[in-house]
Amino acid sequence: MKNNNLKKFLKGMTLPIVATLWLVGCSNSNNSSMIASVNGEEITEDELNETLTTQYGTEVLDTLITNKIIELEAKELGVSVSEEELQKEYDEYASRYGGEDALLELLDSYGMDVDDVKKDMETYLLTFKVMEDDLGITEEEIKTYFEENKETYGKAAEVEASHILVEDETTAQEVIDKLNAGGDFAELAKEYSTDTANNEDGGNLGYFGTGEMAEAFETAAFAMEVGEVSSEPVETEYGFHIIKVTDKIEGKEAVFDEVKDTVYQDLLAAKVNEQYSTWVTEKMSEYDIVNKLTD
Structure with missing residues (x-):
């Protein structure tokens, strides 16, 4: 299950790059200074900003709106991500790239830093916390999931x-x-x-x-x-x-009581991934949202 979660998270990792460019463009919309030229023909900041907004603006703004909804839902529920939780997620993420040095090198190649990643991670972890109550996972569901994936939890x-x-x-x-x-x-x-x-x-x-x-x-x-x-x-x-x-x-068959917490987290992840889009759509209908790119 962890791989599916990671893929979902990695897909969102590129968004801060585009978002940063787009937001910078918006903040300098009156600046038409040249940023490149071809045989003396200028390409201006306005042209870049317009292209970025056209190609990525809707997607990035939708992501920012969704992140804001998650933030507001978390405040209402009184849940947050602790430094320990955030660091654990970061350490696990870094290990998948061969350690922190390798991750930092990759981030640098994308013009990103640790703060960018941790901000995404915080939103990612908050999503689980705010959706958890809505999903209402029962003991019976956990046991069923365990039986269906028993080999995964054995040694x-x-x-x-x-x-x-x-x-x-x-x-x-x-x-x-x-x-x-x-x-x-x-x-x-x-x-x-x-x-x-x-x-x-x-x-x-x-x-x-x-x-x-x-x-x-x-x-x-x-x-x-x-x-x-x-x-x-x-x-x-x-x-x-x-x-x-x-x-x-020697191999060891999984015992439910020994792995129950892990099974619950995996089931939660599966349900969040499965119901995320529907949940976001429902939440958007509950908020007063103004989107000047589409309105």
Whole structure:
């Protein structure tokens, strides 16, 4: 569910850029100074502002009106977003871009900063708070949603393994013979493995679940015991693997009482995404809205 929420939020992330340009344009509507030229032919600020308003003005203004409604609804309900909630959302968002430095670099390329993002995030989080009471999610709905998505909340079995990947079976058997003679797996991975992504790290692949590796490799790894090295090479489309299993995590079925809060938040997110447009339309009919772009 989180991915759907993120997509919705990301779609709105570009709006502050356009909104800023449009609002700046409105505030300087009497300024016709040149901002570009082609062979001496001027392009003025007025032309830019008119184009931005024509192409984006309605969409951006609708967004600003909606945000204002959410703000007013929040005041009426007495709800707000705490600094802790905002920071948590920001940290989660940054992690999806590989950390804050990567996010800041991206924002800078769009002419945005952290304040722009956090303002959007605050509105995003407020939307959930103001719609929550209207949605009236029941205990029965939460349980039904849990049963329908039970696998999502369980812990899938995982294996931690390393491998030595070679091109042919003869080389694979040579490596196995050296391992049987007491050779060190990590050192042999550095010497023989063609998987340059991890051979210098002893062939370490980390943890993986089902459906993440080539089928033959996965089947062999899950069938092995911790500390075991494959006695025969495992062939996949990538070549021949010698596998060493270093750890296993057993799968665990989800228990409703242990994940109830998470299930509720996911169900809330699903309902907000599903009913958001209808909710906004209904709220707009309750407010005295003046829109000079469409009126």
